[in-house]
Amino acid sequence: MATARTENVGPMVMGLNKQNGQLRGQNKPPAVQPAPPGQGKGFGAHQKAGGPPQDGGGIKFGDDWKRSLLLPPKDNRVKTSDVTATKGNEFEDYCLKRELLMGIFEMGWEKPSPIQEESIPIALSGRDILARAKNGTGKSGAYLIPLLERIDLKKDHIQAIVMVPTRELALQVSQISIQISKHMGGVKVMATTGGTNLRDDIMRLDEIVHVVIATPGRILDLIKKGVAKVDRVQMIVMDEADKLLSQDFVVLIEDIISFLAKNRQILLYSATFPMSVQKFMAKHLQKPYEINLMEELTLKGITQFYAYVTERQKVHCLNTLFSRLQINQSIIFCNSTQRVELLAKKITQLGYSCFYIHAKMMQEYRNRVFHDFRNGLCRNLVCTDLFTRGIDIQAVNVVINFDFPKNAETYLHRIGRSGRFGHLGLAINLITSEDRFNLKAIEEQLVTDIKPIPSSIDKSLYVAEYHSSGADGDGEDKPERQQDST
Numbered sequence: 001m002a003t004a005r006t007e008n009v010g011p012m013v014m015g016l017n018k019q020n021g022q023l024r025g026q027n028k029p030p031a032v033q034p035a036p037p038g039q040g041k042g043f044g045a046h047q048k049a050g051g052p053p054q055d056g057g058g059i060k061f062g063d064d065w066k067r068s069l070l071l072p073p074k075d076n077r078v079k080t081s082d083v084t085a086t087k088g089n090e091f092e093d094y095c096l097k098r099e100l101l102m103g104i105f106e107m108g109w110e111k112p113s114p115i116q117e118e119s120i121p122i123a124l125s126g127r128d129i130l131a132r133a134k135n136g137t138g139k140s141g142a143y144l145i146p147l148l149e150r151i152d153l154k155k156d157h158i159q160a161i162v163m164v165p166t167r168e169l170a171l172q173v174s175q176i177s178i179q180i181s182k183h184m185g186g187v188k189v190m191a192t193t194g195g196t197n198l199r200d201d202i203m204r205l206d207e208i209v210h211v212v213i214a215t216p217g218r219i220l221d222l223i224k225k226g227v228a229k230v231d232r233v234q235m236i237v238m239d240e241a242d243k244l245l246s247q248d249f250v251v252l253i254e255d256i257i258s259f260l261a262k263n264r265q266i267l268l269y270s271a272t273f274p275m276s277v278q279k280f281m282a283k284h285l286q287k288p289y290e291i292n293l294m295e296e297l298t299l300k301g302i303t304q305f306y307a308y309v310t311e312r313q314k315v316h317c318l319n320t321l322f323s324r325l326q327i328n329q330s331i332i333f334c335n336s337t338q339r340v341e342l343l344a345k346k347i348t349q350l351g352y353s354c355f356y357i358h359a360k361m362m363q364e365y366r367n368r369v370f371h372d373f374r375n376g377l378c379r380n381l382v383c384t385d386l387f388t389r390g391i392d393i394q395a396v397n398v399v400i401n402f403d404f405p406k407n408a409e410t411y412l413h414r415i416g417r418s419g420r421f422g423h424l425g426l427a428i429n430l431i432t433s434e435d436r437f438n439l440k441a442i443e444e445q446l447v448t449d450i451k452p453i454p455s456s457i458d459k460s461l462y463v464a465e466y467h468s469s470g471a472d473g474d475g476e477d478k479p480e481r482q483q484d485s486t
Contacts, residue, residue, distance in 0.1 A: 065098060072108040079301075079423060089117050094124065096149050103180035104145065113138035118291045119267075120146050123235075129267045130281055131291040135416030136392065139269045140176055143237045147211065148181050150235065156208045158228065160235040163216055163253070165243040166389050167193040167363060168370045173239065174213040187211065194218045195363030202227050216244065216252040223259050230259050240389045241268040242409075245276045257284060271416070272409050302415055303461040305453040306429040306439060314402060314430050315346050321400065321428060322352055322380075324456075326463050329373070329395045331417050332382045335403035343402060344382040356382040388413035397462050399427045404435040408445040418462075426462035428453065 089112050091104055112120065115133035122129055123146035133139055147160045162177075164170050174191035181187040188208050192201045193215045201218070205227050212219060212228065222228035236257075238244045244253055266285055268277065271294070281288060309317050318332070332347075334340045337358040344356035355378045357369045373381050374393050381387070382402075388410065399418045405411045418425025429450065431439055443450055 065102065066105070069102060069105050071106060075108060086112065086114055087117055091145075094120050094145075094149075096145065097184065099183040099185065100145070100148055100180065102183040104141075106182075107176075107180055109138075109141060113141070114293055115139055115291070116142045116145070118293070119143065122289045122291075123147070123265075123267060124149060126265055128265060128285040128288040129269075129291065130273075130277075130285065130288045131267070131269045131293075132271065132273055133269070133291070133293045135271050135413060137293070139239065140173060140392070141180075143239070143267050143269060144173070144177055144180065147235055147237065148177065148184065148187060151181075151184075151187055151210050153184070153186055153210070155210075155232075157232050158209055158212055158230055159233060160211045160237070161219065161230065161233055161256075162211070162213045162237045162239060163219070163244060163256070164213065164239045164389075165215065165249065166386060167195060167215060167366065168387070169239065169389055170213050170215055171367065171370070172392065177211060177213065189213065192218050192222065193363075195366075198222075216249050216256060220252050220256050223256065230256075231261055233260055233264055235265045235267065236260065237267045237269070239269050241270040241277055242272045242274055243270075243389060245280050246274075247276075250276060250280070253280075271412060274409075301423055302418060302425045302427050303457075304415065304427045304429070304448065304450040305457070306431045306450050307453045308431050308436075311432055315343075315350075317430055318347070318400065318402065319350050322350075325398060325426070326459055327379060328397045328463075329376070329378075329393065330380050330398040330400060331387060331393075331396055332380060332400045332402050333388075333405070333414050334382060334384060335405070337384055339403065340382050340384055347380060347382065352380060353378045354380045354382060357387060358384045359386045385410055385414070388417065393417070394423075397423075397425050399425065401427070401429040404429055404431055404438055405442075406438060408442045411442050412446060424460075424462050426457070 091101055091109070091112060096104075114137065115131065116138050119129060119131055119142035123143060131139070131142065133142075143162070147162070151159055162173055164173060170191050170193045174189055177187075177189045181189065187210050189211045190201075190204055190209045191213045192204075194217050196218075198218075198221070201222060202225070205222065219228060223230055238253070243249070266288075268281065268285075268288075270277070307317055332343065334343055337360050340356050340358050344354050347354040355369045355373050357366055357373075361369075369381075372378065376395060385405075396418050399415050401411075401414060405414060415425075415427035418427065429435075429439070439450060442448075
């Protein structure tokens, strides 16, 4: 998929439509507070046009180059030690190109997070990396910054590949790459995923491409057709490596690796590392530098509760939560695509604005829902586990497990959609009698405490104070009701 398509998905208001995933319980979208600047943004990131000219005429040695940056508003929200427990390094400490630093700062990334401090200098040295860090702590920046720093614009071939397990994550990572490399004078980034026109990708690869962000099936297809020349790739990154090396993808990954040069650099990043990752590491990585920032598994900023209900009470319970919580944006998880669509319809009938997304939807509609939800056009999103991998939407402060997951790994990735980059979030689990054993097992495996839901939840646990915008956080922020019955 060409870069142009990742940038030109414009907002589009749709009515009730079973296919497109955008169900609206009102005539206009709620006024969702825009996501503040932070680590790991994709669609909806700071997109002001302009900035210092890229043709070399604007910035000379000795200029106060930081003055000319178009910085987003400063993010003054409280952050947890997941991202603040650093060594005190600065991005300038890594001897990065000035043009790359400009893109980093204009993303709102002020200082490296712990995973970035550990990862960036090692990746720049060319060494293989195996990195474990919590969801939402800046892993994308940890590999994209050294990857872009090492791109040689004098060479017109593919120099780096980032592999991700989902199409949405590919779009997000490519958008971050485009944003932080925009001053670098011509780094060509391409996203290519299944579900899009193969001919468009073939035409795009006929031009110069330096970085490819891809899902495994599509990039392997392009390699085997002789269109994507990867024999001179110097770096390959696997984001959400545990998923990429699961049974769903591992055969494809092994096949892709076989086309690469023997001296390539491999970087693996994930929050969880099962045996499949360790086997791959032993086979393909050369004396990897291991980073483990996972002394505890769950994010410090996420408060977790459960509500004990029957299956028939779930929708009523959800309705009560909507009316009582101060939701900026919420993601609601179900265990099947059928239940996603049924619940989205129910939420709309209750009068709340709602989108839904799952893997069986057409890619065009998935892209539109993802883009519009990220840009704050809707407050609630119902989805399957398609949306648990790496998706970073800063405005999400509440995650609800309408259906409780079967295992600890899925639970960890689901609740990690809130509390991004050290901020506060709330995870609420609707538990039936059949789920109680899973609940206990997940608490034990993650060494975390999921408490019974209180009659009133303290807003300070999950509502950010946006000092920079002057908001004081007072007053209930209940979802708007639809004006006309549907």
